[in-house]
Amino acid sequence: MSLLDIAPVIPVVVIDDPETAVPLARALVAGGLPVIEVTLRTAGALEAVERIAAEVPEAVIGAGTIRTGADVTAAVAAGARFLVSPGSTPALLDAMEGGGVPFLPGVATASEVLALAERGLTEMKFFPAEAAGGLPYLKSLAGPLADVRFCPTGGIRLATAPDYLALPNVGCVGGTWLTPADALAEGDYARIEKLASEAAALR
Numbered sequence: 001m002s003l004l005d006i007a008p009v010i011p012v013v014v015i016d017d018p019e020t021a022v023p024l025a026r027a028l029v030a031g032g033l034p035v036i037e038v039t040l041r042t043a044g045a046l047e048a049v050e051r052i053a054a055e056v057p058e059a060v061i062g063a064g065t066i067r068t069g070a071d072v073t074a075a076v077a078a079g080a081r082f083l084v085s086p087g088s089t090p091a092l093l094d095a096m097e098g099g100g101v102p103f104l105p106g107v108a109t110a111s112e113v114l115a116l117a118e119r120g121l122t123e124m125k126f127f128p129a130e131a132a133g134g135l136p137y138l139k140s141l142a143g144p145l146a147d148v149r150f151c152p153t154g155g156i157r158l159a160t161a162p163d164y165l166a167l168p169n170v171g172c173v174g175g176t177w178l179t180p181a182d183a184l185a186e187g188d189y190a191r192i193e194k195l196a197s198e199a200a201a202l203r
């Protein structure tokens with residue numbers, strides 16, 4: 001099954017303390033969102049991926065903020081089952097293609113979509129979704145590029161997610177709203193599970 005079809009929302013998670021990774025992942029899975037993207041933006045991110053991969057087998061754990069070939073290697077070694085990048089360059093695409101796991105390369109323009117389609121790729125992250133044109137932009141792409149599907153991410157929240165999910169070229173959306181920093185700091189996993197279950201009910 002495609003990454004885009006497992007759940008309506010991919011939580012994008014910034015983990016500072018790897019100790020929080022496992023309970024956080026369990027809360028998201030319990031709420032109905034098994035596909036989880038841990039951004040490689042923090043020192044503890046790779047350890048967080050490793051722990052979730054080892055201890056929460058029900059989660060489909062992936063790594064985001066993939067920017068280099070070294071990131072690909074490190075993320076896959078840590079146990080990432082998919083990769084997400086904020087944008088795409090030929091070198092990064094080569095590296096992700098060599099990673100051996102599914103990946104969602106970031107795009108924000110029709111030319112970038114075409115460059116990926118030339119490589120046979122038809123599933124991508126649309127980033128930064130709201131800032132790059134949001135719903136009207138994605139609707140416009142659906143005309144000439146109807147065979148490409150997106151996971152829009154960037155500025156999307158619970159209230160705006162349904163309009164994105166209603167588009168024929170959107171498989172799922174990504175966002176950080178499921179894991180607020182204060183809930184993580186307080187260890188309020190019940191709140192995270194509730195946010196996840198609201199999002200899981202969107203489809």
Ligand SMILES: O=C(O)C(=O)C[C@H](O)[C@H](O)COP(=O)(O)O
Pocket residue numbers: 012039041064065066084085086127153154155156174175176177
């Ligand atoms: O680091 C990355 O490569 C990313 O994944 C960027 C995230 O997709 C956005 O930061 C989403 O954040 P929100 O707009 O708060 O939902």
